Amino acid sequence: MTQTPFQDSRLRVENLACRRGGRLIFDGVSLSLGNGEALALTGRNGAGKSSLIAMLCGRLRPDGGSIRIEGADEAELPELSHLVGHRDGLKTALTARENLAFAQDLLGSPAASPEAALEAVGLAHVATLPVGYLSAGQRRRVALARLLVSRRPYWLLDEPMAALDTASQAMLTGLMRAHLLMGGAILAATHGPLGLDEARELRIGP
């Protein structure tokens, strides 16, 4: 596939606050993420990492602060980003290939074909198997293959390494490195290392 670098844009989050069930989870979180940058979001369990990502994709209303994108022709973050979270977003009755073809049609700006994306995550052999038959780690890899079928500059990953074996973790690190080289940006909530030397770390919560 021939690819041109992503258009310049920058995500700016200022003084974000999150309140869940009346309890303050975090406040005053600011971050800035631009082309070719990676940010590892760390913190204890319950520190609000997933909540922060949910706010970025518009699923949760911020209780203070602002999220905006500079550049990128007024596009909103949800339309510029890929989300791979705890829920894989896969239909168990459909095959891995069908799931990816659906994601590609839905998300637009097609990049790799579903077959090529499955090849890249090392799952070419299960392309025609319903996702319901796959293991948790394999499902996670199918969900990660979604990052490749449609071209979007921001990757929002919620514990992407969870359920992956060491070989798959290295594979994901490779994919992330390639994405950064193309001028993409990555924000990943994680407990373990991402394997990216250039990644900055943002620790939230106490």
Add this chain to the structure above:
Amino acid sequence: MRRAFIAILKRDLALAARAGGGGELALVFFLTLVVLVPFALGPDLNLLSRIGPAILWLGALLSVLIGLDRLFQSDEEDGSLELMRASSLPLEGAVLAKGLAHWLTTGLPLALVSPLLGLLVALPGEAVLPLFATLLVGTPALSFIGAAGAALAASLRRGGLIVPVLVAPLTIPVLIFGVSAANAALGGTVPFRTPFLILVALSLAAIVVGTLAAAAALRQPE
């Protein structure tokens, strides 16, 4: 945008065909309900044929309602709804595609089997086609009014019966005009055309209002 719309429609149809979605269950439920009624009423054929259209409409209404809670809930649970929110296709488009798929797999089959079930309630021959027509144009209203209710309950883990309870009162106008159009074909003072056209109007309005309401409910952040 069009590609995304067709993708959702195709996916929901494939899921219904493969995973045995609510469609077949609704059909079996419809059959069960209509079979049970003559047993309850006794062997009075005149009574049966007089209330036949009402039984079939009530059966179709309940059959559509029972499967509704899964319409958005399953997508919410597995994260597919997040994908739809991230699409450049507005959520209204996604709801329209899902509502259409729901009607094609639930409402349409119910309308198609209604002439057959009409035999069970001794429906006179001249009323079979009008009843089929009312179900055909009336069931889209049920799917889309239902979509609005299903969207409200999408994030409830064990919504269960809440969707039918929420939606049933809103379907009263559809039931009234559906049954009165079908009854008009059996004779009476009202011509078939008047209630039938109102039923068509109700369906068209429900498609628009239901789509907008469901999308608004799904878009609402927590």
